[in-house]
Amino acid sequence: xxxxxxxxxxxxxxxxxxxxxxxxxxxxxxxxxxxxxxxxxxxxxxxxxxxxxxxxxxxxxxxxxxxxxxxxxxxxxxxxxxxxxxxxxxxxxxxxxxxxxxxxxxxxxxxxxxxxxxxxxxxxxxxxxxxxxxxxxxxxxxxxxxxxxxxxxxxxxx
Numbered sequence: 001x002x003x004x005x006x007x008x009x010x011x012x013x014x015x016x017x018x019x020x021x022x023x024x025x026x027x028x029x030x031x032x033x034x035x036x037x038x039x040x041x042x043x044x045x046x047x048x049x050x051x052x053x054x055x056x057x058x059x060x061x062x063x064x065x066x067x068x069x070x071x072x073x074x075x076x077x078x079x080x081x082x083x084x085x086x087x088x089x090x091x092x093x094x095x096x097x098x099x100x101x102x103x104x105x106x107x108x109x110x111x112x113x114x115x116x117x118x119x120x121x122x123x124x125x126x127x128x129x130x131x132x133x134x135x136x137x138x139x140x141x142x143x144x145x146x147x148x149x150x151x152x153x154x155x156x157x158x
Contacts, residue, residue: 004070008056008077013116015052015078016085017109018139020044022146024089028102029150037093037101045086053079085112106143113139 023040027033057075060066066074092101092108117135121128 002070002073004060004066004073005077007060008053008074008079009081010116010120011056012049012052012078012081012083013085013112014135015048016044016082017112018142019048020086020089021106021109021139022142024093024105025102025143026146026150028098029147030154031150032098034093034098037098038090041086041089041093045083049079049082049086052082110136110139 020041023044024037027037027040031037053075056078057071060071060074089105089108092104095101096104113135114132117132118128121131
């Protein structure tokens, strides 16, 4: 796989998981509304995927060392990965009671991050559990912070 595609896929997957989980958990804690959570996920899948793709595009252009094709490969891979990963969180929210969907989504997101982290560690020939633990801890920090922020906002604004 070309490096430009790897860059876009790894960024898009990571951002898709972390951003979507943060939004999903925070909106659930703040609203307990399935419509709000699904609306937030779809918004992330479109607007934030386009924003991240544009960010990767500009970051790759600023390096001044990639071809135009490689820049566009990274851009498209970022958008596609972020969009698909973010949209994958809609299914549990539709199929399960909202509280169960949140738990299932956290498990799904951590599973995706674990697979990516394992692959990265193996490619770099470093100990996988350290990379998995680091990335998992960051994801759980985002989940906890957005959950408590959502609860706090609900208490303050109601």
